[in-house]
Amino acid sequence: MARRRQLYEGKAKILFEGPEPGTLVQYFKDDASTANGTKKGTITGKGVLNNRISEYLMSRLAEIGIPTHFVRRLNMREQLIREVEIVPLSMVVRNVAAGSLSTRLGIAEGTRLPRSIIEYYFKNEALNDPLVSEEHITAFGWAGTADLDDMVALALRINDFLMGLLLGVGITLVDFKLEFGRLWENDEMRIILADEISPDNCRLWDSKTNEKMDKDRFRRDLGKVEEGYQEVARRLGILPEAGTRDLKGPETMQ
Numbered sequence: 001m002a003r004r005r006q007l008y009e010g011k012a013k014i015l016f017e018g019p020e021p022g023t024l025v026q027y028f029k030d031d032a033s034t035a036n037g038t039k040k041g042t043i044t045g046k047g048v049l050n051n052r053i054s055e056y057l058m059s060r061l062a063e064i065g066i067p068t069h070f071v072r073r074l075n076m077r078e079q080l081i082r083e084v085e086i087v088p089l090s091m092v093v094r095n096v097a098a099g100s101l102s103t104r105l106g107i108a109e110g111t112r113l114p115r116s117i118i119e120y121y122f123k124n125e126a127l128n129d130p131l132v133s134e135e136h137i138t139a140f141g142w143a144g145t146a147d148l149d150d151m152v153a154l155a156l157r158i159n160d161f162l163m164g165l166l167l168g169v170g171i172t173l174v175d176f177k178l179e180f181g182r183l184w185e186n187d188e189m190r191i192i193l194a195d196e197i198s199p200d201n202c203r204l205w206d207s208k209t210n211e212k213m214d215k216d217r218f219r220r221d222l223g224k225v226e227e228g229y230q231e232v233a234r235r236l237g238i239l240p241e242a243g244t245r246d247l248k249g250p251e252t253m254q
């Protein structure tokens with residue numbers, strides 16, 4: 001890690017220059033914080049689990065034809081990804097009312113929505129990532145209409161696929177956040193899925209008991225945070241055999 005050039009450090013991940021042009025190395029940290037930064041902490045083993053969970057979900061999505069930035073996992077905490085120009089929008093897909101939707105609109109948490117709802121947030125930390133409309137996005141040039149259409153179509157396909165995949169292992173996909181990037185190949189540009197898909201940016205509830213298995217355990221001080229992430233990995237069949245001991249193990253597998 002020491003010899004590589006660090007390009008960016010976020011709250012949960014670090015990006016390093018990749019081994020070949022057009023690639024980056026995405027490193028998953030154990031650090032956790034809430035959206036407005038009021039609460040900070042670490043969740044032991046989170047980086048290892050999110051690296052593995054995101055690898056698994058992005059690989060399954062690639063198999064159904066969703067273009068993603070994921071290339072391959074390099075070791076316990078790192079994956080090789082394609083370098084993209086990030087669209088400055090967080091797209092949230094919701095199936096069940098929770099979190100800010102419940103607060104903003106007064107809809108009880110756990111209410112199934114009449115249909116899946118997509119929301120856009122402008123990625124701007126100084127402004128606390130405000131909710132924006134399609135009008136804002138196109139008027140201010142954060143994305144054009146065609147790009148936005150592509151992102152919405154991908155987000156809905158991703159939602160349908162992940163809802164089914166997760167329900168198969170007893171998990172309700174309540175909501176999740178996606179980020180997309182522009183990938184340039186020769187003179188052609190296409191929108192691909194970027195960032196990560198993990199319990200950091202999804203709400204995942206046990207489909208029988210509605211028990212939370214995601215970052216809300218940290219955000220809301222519910223305890224057993226690591227156990228929630230581990231349970232998601234276990235149900236997906238990707239928890240290392242030796243359990244958490246493995247998660248603190250050597251970072252380099254190559």
Ligand code: TMP
Binds near residue numbers: 175176203
């Ligand atoms: P929200 O209910 O707080 O708006 O969150 C909706 C979903 O988006 C939830 O699964 C958590 C995820 N999310 C992020 O990943 N990053 C963020 O900064 C925010 C606000 C939400």
